[in-house]
Amino acid sequence: MGTFFHRNRGLTPYLLLLPGVLWLSLFFLVPLGFLGYQSLQSGIYPNFEFTWEFSNFSDAFSNYHEQLFRSFLYAGIATAVCLVLAYPLVYWIAFRAGPWRNLFLLAIVAPFFVTYLVRTLAWLNILADQGPVVELLRDIHVLGEDGRLLATTFAVVSGIAYNFFPFMALPIYVSLEQIDERMLEAAKDLYASSTQAFLRVTLPLSAPGIVAGTLLTFIPAAGDFINAALLGTPKQSMVGNVIQAKFLESLDYPTAASLSFILMGIILVGLLVYARVVGAERLTG
Amino acid sequence: MNPRLTRQELLRRGAAGGALLAFPSLLAACGGGGGDESSGELKDVLNFANWELYIDTKKPTTLQQFTEQTGIKVNYYEDIDDNATYFAKVQGPLRQGQGIDRDIFIFTDNSRFPSLLIDQGWVQQIDKSLIPNMSNLIDAQAHPPFDPDRDYSLPWFSGMTGIAWNKKLTKPVTTMEQFFTDPSLKGKVSMLLELADSVGLTMLSNGDDPTTVTSETFDKAMSTIGDAVDSGQIRKFYGNSYTGPLANGDLAAAIAWSGDVKQLQADNPDLEWSLPESGGMIWTDNMLIPTGGSVPTASTYMNFVYDPDIAAQIALGAPYISSVNGVKEAAEKIDPAAADNPYIFPSEETLSNVYQYDSAALNNDDFITTWQGVTGQ
Incomplete structure (x- = not known):
């Protein structure tokens, strides 16, 4: 084998790529092609026909633009919440936690040891109308007599932020942890205040982490349906809920497939714009 | 045993794996359930x-x-x-x-x-x-x-479909109108995902006949339910899983099936169930x-x-x-x-007040799609 690689050195990169390419074509491109095929079908379950039904896209968009908009709104708020909460936390862990670093990191990841669904179901009990949290908030008059947390926009957005928090925290941590502290010392030697040192050294150096974190949080959050399904009402329904219901309940595959494509398309365009704004090199680290 | 595979064996196993991928029916034959x-x-x-x-x-x-x-x-x-x-x-x-x-x-x-x-x-x-x-x-x-x-x-x-309520949280809920509009129930009621149950009860309360559904009566029911969703009155549409939130008090009232509530009373004695005055579904x-x-x-x-x-x-x-x-x-x-x-043995009077949903309307795709829209799907 060794001699084979020596003799065909030019082939090596392609051979290294091969498993990944095979994986992606089998489990991403093929299903994507099939999804595209379904999105242009017409008819009703179980008799669908391929008819280049492009109106599926315009129908899906005009019927569900509200849920699409809501998905991006909720995902955007949740991403912002994650960023605001995660940055100071991992900053502290990276620079101040010393030997306890790993323990704190473990604490961030620990909720992931429980499955996504169960984690979200737990909030159903925590936020229940007759539960201790709501009762306490009613007692201290944060919530009105009839106020509730469950089945509100607040619950859905908080659920998303909670569930995707580690995706924001960990990339930022990695980028902060790599910062050479001597750079900060150098900044101070050059008469930078702490704030200036943070704004001109730490923040730019952690930008790749922020960019990666926002993408890792925002993209899955925009397609999420579990949080809206369990913690929301029909008024909080997101596009993920519509796609899930169309695929798995009403068996309306063409609409579900075209909605998936619309969601993907919007995310892709958003990603390109984002890359332009922040600079493509930040996306790749 | 020699843990290392010979080249020949590797090829043979590879071929077997390939064959499995190529013939899904082979995989199906291995799967449970059988033919x-x-x-x-x-x-x-x-x-x-x-x-x-x-x-x-x-x-x-x-x-x-x-x-x-x-x-x-x-x-x-x-x-x-x-x-x-x-x-x-x-x-x-x-x-x-x-x-x-x-x-x-x-x-x-x-x-x-x-x-x-x-x-x-x-x-x-x-x-x-x-x-x-x-x-x-x-x-x-x-x-x-x-x-x-x-x-x-x-x-x-x-079974029959009617209204269940938690008497600790609300006064008796005996009409669909109260269910849809009583401000004290706002955000505390749920309907069923089953079209026939939820729409049937609504039609009865609208004065329409659920045993002969027309586009007009259906649309009227949709606008009644849609208004209650928009106003925040209806918290959710459930399958059978309304039982949990009803028993633990997240819901003050729910469109519910007759026998379920009887069984839930073991967990929560405050639950009551009855047909709405305008009639229920069977x-x-x-x-x-x-x-x-x-x-x-x-x-x-x-x-x-x-x-x-x-x-x-x-x-x-x-x-x-x-x-x-x-x-x-x-x-x-x-x-x-x-x-x-x-x-178990409803009286003649009860049976004269329950209706069966129009079976001819069950396959109407427009109705199904509209209903999914209203329920947030």
Whole structure:
């Protein structure tokens, strides 16, 4: 084998790529092609026909633009919440936690040891109308007599932020942890205040982490349906809920497939714009 | 043993793997559930998919008695939350002629699925020679439109759809109008995902007839429900899983099935149930044998539950309305007060106030799509 690689050195990169390419074509491109095929079908379950039904896209968009908009709104708020909460936390862990670093990191990841669904179901009990949290908030008059947390926009957005928090925290941590502290010392030697040192050294150096974190949080959050399904009402329904219901309940595959494509398309365009704004090199680290 | 594979063996295994990928039918043949070969013989296990809160639990339960009598063990699964979701789950394998590892599953006659399953050939004929007790089937259930000769199905139980409420959280909820508009119920009521139940009750309250649905009456019902969603009155649409939030007080009132509430009272004695003043809905769940299920095993069980003594025990535990003749007498033997149980033996007055949803409207795609839109799907 060794001699084979020596003799065909030019082939090596392609051979290294091969498993990944095979994986992606089998489990991403093929299903994507099939999804595209379904999105242009017409008819009703179980008799669908391929008819280049492009109106599926315009129908899906005009019927569900509200849920699409809501998905991006909720995902955007949740991403912002994650960023605001995660940055100071991992900053502290990276620079101040010393030997306890790993323990704190473990604490961030620990909720992931429980499955996504169960984690979200737990909030159903925590936020229940007759539960201790709501009762306490009613007692201290944060919530009105009839106020509730469950089945509100607040619950859905908080659920998303909670569930995707580690995706924001960990990339930022990695980028902060790599910062050479001597750079900060150098900044101070050059008469930078702490704030200036943070704004001109730490923040730019952690930008790749922020960019990666926002993408890792925002993209899955925009397609999420579990949080809206369990913690929301029909008024909080997101596009993920519509796609899930169309695929798995009403068996309306063409609409579900075209909605998936619309969601993907919007995310892709958003990603390109984002890359332009922040600079493509930040996306790749 | 030499742990390293020879080149030849590697190639052979690789080829076998490739063959598996190339022929999905080979994989299917390995999968559980099986094809027709398992359908013909009596098995020692019955896999039964049912809804929650839908069978007796007092020991010895009827399932235990069945095992004792026949030696057939029952795996009882509470798989079904609502008709559409359960159908969507099982249709994939059924469509490819594969089993779903269940011998009996249950669909409601006010959904489009019993007729769809029979038309597509995804369920098997019951073996009437193994069900002599079928003679106990009441006349009213002998010829349903989706299965005129009961070749494929037998009723499990029937029930009524009305309003349940938690008397600690609200005054009695006796009209749909109150349900939809009472400000003290805002955000604390839920409706059922089942179109026929929720829409039927709404039509009755609108003064329309749910036994003959027209586009006009349907649209009117949609706007009534849609308004209540927009105003924040309706918190959610549930399948059978409304029971949890109703019992723990997240819901003050819910559109609910008659027998469920009776069973939930064990957990929460504050729950009440009644038909709205404008009338309620009635429906019947049906046992069917999916492709791949064992017909003799399933038919043996169907025969068992069509024994009035057994049907009476299930009816008292569930408690729902049986389609088996002689249940009332059998139930009175177990519990003399049973005859007065309105959940099992509704009075003539109650029965004159419940309606069956128009079966011709069940397959209307526009209705189904509109309904999904209103329920946030």
